[in-house]
Amino acid sequence: MADESRFFSRLRQGLKKTREGLLGRLETFIVGAPLEVAQLDEVEEALLAADLGPRCTAEVMEAARAVVVRREVTTIEELRAHLARHIGRLFTPPPPARPAAVPPRVALFVGTNGSGKTTTIAKLAKRHRDADEGVLLAAGDTFRAAAIEQLQLWGRRIGVDVVAHRAGADPAAVVFDACRAAAARGTAHLLIDTAGRLHTKANLMEELKKIHRVIGREVPGAPHDTFLVLDATTGLNALVQARQFHQAVSISGLIVTKLDGTAKGGAILAIAQDLGIPVRYVGVGESPEDLQPFDPQAFGAALFS
Numbered sequence: 001m002a003d004e005s006r007f008f009s010r011l012r013q014g015l016k017k018t019r020e021g022l023l024g025r026l027e028t029f030i031v032g033a034p035l036e037v038a039q040l041d042e043v044e045e046a047l048l049a050a051d052l053g054p055r056c057t058a059e060v061m062e063a064a065r066a067v068v069v070r071r072e073v074t075t076i077e078e079l080r081a082h083l084a085r086h087i088g089r090l091f092t093p094p095p096p097a098r099p100a101a102v103p104p105r106v107a108l109f110v111g112t113n114g115s116g117k118t119t120t121i122a123k124l125a126k127r128h129r130d131a132d133e134g135v136l137l138a139a140g141d142t143f144r145a146a147a148i149e150q151l152q153l154w155g156r157r158i159g160v161d162v163v164a165h166r167a168g169a170d171p172a173a174v175v176f177d178a179c180r181a182a183a184a185r186g187t188a189h190l191l192i193d194t195a196g197r198l199h200t201k202a203n204l205m206e207e208l209k210k211i212h213r214v215i216g217r218e219v220p221g222a223p224h225d226t227f228l229v230l231d232a233t234t235g236l237n238a239l240v241q242a243r244q245f246h247q248a249v250s251i252s253g254l255i256v257t258k259l260d261g262t263a264k265g266g267a268i269l270a271i272a273q274d275l276g277i278p279v280r281y282v283g284v285g286e287s288p289e290d291l292q293p294f295d296p297q298a299f300g301a302a303l304f305s
């Protein structure tokens with residue numbers, strides 16, 4: 001099977017719960033029978049149940065009603081194709097990939113504990129390594145000894161160096177060392193893990209701002225990416241925390257993990273639209289290939305076909 005179709009079938013498999021939730025509600029529609037505008041209430045309920053949120057749902061439904069009223073869409077099959085395309089277009093397109101002028105290209109990963117930061121960093125590090133690009137990891141979650149050990153374990157497993165200090169050390173110092181090391185070695189990519197929980201939320205946000213400042217001072221133009229890692233199973237509840245992280249460190253891209261474990265996959269669009277930032281990767285399972293660069297059109301198609 002070509003890479004692209006293998007990729008798509010993994011995405012589709014990962015989105016199974018959300019898709020079944022959406023399409024399950026449309027089962028009452030008779031295939032081939034003409035669509036009635038009144039039936040669109042079912043579609044609206046399905047979108048809300050998939051956690052698309054009131055604003056996105058209203059936007060999607062307005063367009064859907066318009067094409068049904070104008071008879072541009074007359075059957076359930078055509079409606080599914082329309083929804084797939086329309087939802088794909090609502091995402092901010094990801095920016096074109098560009099290497100850093102001078103290495104390293106620095107990516108900072110933020111998000112609450114358990115959202116999937118460490119696993120995602122490991123998966124991306126493996127991807128860089130497989131592409132023969134140098135990569136260094138920084139264990140910036142010094143709040144938990146287990147977080148440092150977990151990153152070191154991943155580093156050994158995939159053959160990538162990890163800059164780490166002891167638990168309780170200043171994470172800004174770890175990040176400083178990692179930036180210096182990556183610059184001295186000319187490493188292409190530096191991926192920085194951070195804490196997901198501190199004594200208070202204010203402490204956490206201050207710590208992240210400090211890390212952000214250190215990176216900017218040490219590497220010109222960095223961080224090139226600041227990724228917020230979100231657990232899709234929390235659905236729309238992740239919106240408030242996403243706004244807080246965005247306010248603290250200006251998120252450049254979302255990484256949404258565990259889409260395979262939820263029927264609320266629609267929240268990804270609601271959150272991306274609210275923050276006005278692109279989704280860069282999605283996690284649809286636990287193996288390294290299950291972290292995919294996000295393709296808005298493929299996402300729409302995987303939800304509705």
Ligand code: GDP
Nearest residue numbers: 113114115116117118119257258283284285286
């Ligand atoms: P961190 O605390 O943010 O660093 O989170 P971890 O990287 O430790 O991940 C928490 C759990 O989520 C681990 O058990 C991961 O295997 C799991 N996980 C991460 N991404 C995915 C995904 O896309 N799908 C599934 N099913 N599990 C995931």
